[in-house]
Amino acid sequence: MEEFLRRDEHEKLYLKLYEILKMKIEKGEWTVGIQIPTEEQLCKNYDVSRATVRNAISELVREGYLKRIQGKGTFVVKKVTPRESITINLKDIMKEHGTFLHKSVS
Amino acid sequence: MEEFLRRDEHEKLYLKLYEILKMKIEKGEWTVGIQIPTEEQLCKNYDVSRATVRNAISELVREGYLKRIQGKGTFVVKKVTPRESITINLKDIMKEHGTFLHKSVS
Amino acid sequence: MEEFLRRDEHEKLYLKLYEILKMKIEKGEWTVGIQIPTEEQLCKNYDVSRATVRNAISELVREGYLKRIQGKGTFVVKKVTPRESITINLKDIMKEHGTFLHKSVS
Amino acid sequence: MEEFLRRDEHEKLYLKLYEILKMKIEKGEWTVGIQIPTEEQLCKNYDVSRATVRNAISELVREGYLKRIQGKGTFVVKKVTPRESITINLKDIMKEHGTFLHKSVS
DNA sequence: GTGGTCTAGACCACG
DNA sequence: GTGGTCTAGACCACT
Numbered sequence A, B, C, D: 001m002e003e004f005l006r007r008d009e010h011e012k013l014y015l016k017l018y019e020i021l022k023m024k025i026e027k028g029e030w031t032v033g034i035q036i037p038t039e040e041q042l043c044k045n046y047d048v049s050r051a052t053v054r055n056a057i058s059e060l061v062r063e064g065y066l067k068r069i070q071g072k073g074t075f076v077v078k079k080v081t082p083r084e085s086i087t088i089n090l091k092d093i094m095k096e097h098g099t100f101l102h103k104s105v106s
Numbered sequence E: 001g002t003g004g005t006c007t008a009g010a011c012c013a014c015g
Numbered sequence F: 001g002t003g004g005t006c007t008a009g010a011c012c013a014c015t
Helices: A013-026 A039-046 A050-062 A086-097 B013-026 B039-046 B050-062 B086-096 C013-026 C039-046 C050-062 C086-096 D013-026 D039-046 D050-062 D086-097
Strands: A066-069 A073-076 B066-069 B073-076 C066-069 C073-076 D066-069 D073-076
Touching (some): B039 B050, C013 C050, C050 C066
Antiparallel strands (some): C066 C073
8 A cells, every 4th residue: 555566567566575585684774673563464564465465575584684484584694785785685686686777777 | 178279271360369358259259257267278279379379368458458457357347349359459450559469360 | 254253252253153153164154165265254253363264174184074175175074964053063173083172161 | 207305304405406506515425616407497406496406505605615607507616525525514504593403313 | 307486375373 | 364375277478
């Protein structure tokens, strides 16, 4: 509900969500230690399936920003520093998924 | 299974399939709102490759008759009115998408 | 929604639900082969926790009336014959699973 | 068809499949460079869903034994040496998934 | 015709 | 009542 996830571009949905969630950590909306919304809730907020949500979160877990604890929730464990933000991370993503982000973000 | 798609003529396969599918909408066999068979199924039914099926469907999507939704299926969204029939339509297409149809069609 | 599950009595909640579900099979409301409502749905219908629902279903699975298939659902696999009715059955359960039912049932 | 994947034990299906596939590499049935069966085929062979197959393969990709190439297939890129086999790997798995494999394998 | 993403929705394991 | 696994089956991107 809060944000928007446009389907039109030829960009992967789960990567769009990944960027949004990462931004929340970088901007300080989600600080280290807090529990983020449940997967179910994120499904509703962004109107995507749970697989898409899990895919986005998994990437952030792989990078060490989030930690999942079964039965409890998903938590922020590392801050995203602005400089190691999007542009830099794109390289990691591109390594794994090939080029596809032609994006900017000031 | 149902139909047959002969390769012999010097006509593009996907255009033959395109005509068949369009006819189904025009004849009312496929009405607005219904989900058409999956790409996989169409491959089997007409014994053609995935690319051929997607090419045919893509044309119908471009013309606004079908709509694809990833993870869900392909749906009929507009009726084909009889008068804008096959032969005529191909001309329209060629006009609009000159680069798309590399010619042909007897 | 349909039924009500009062917490007041000194009876285990999951046993009340167990009785209700068993009755549905006995009465023929749920016949062999059908899929019963999801655990999630039962939680809502009777306003109980997931654990309560799973406890009740587990007992019916143990007795051979229901079968759970991950990713698919829970199904009725054996009819409850009227004569092996509730009160009697609880005794049987207690005999077989002494440690399972920690007692009670007025 | 070839193997068997018993559902009964409380072990994750995708890990059972993971072990089977890994064994094929270790035993030399699948050698470096060859293309393994398609995901679709593995679904049929072991009667599991594609998600389960992908989960099993993903683990082997993470460990560097397999490599997926979109549009082409999945290939063996590193041999499983017997000594770094199951027992040792279990540590990695246990780190990620907690204890659950009580397994042996000579 | 392969692997990649996505949907929808179920039960499972753990707090 | 959360995250974890699983099913079933669709379209997408690429070769």
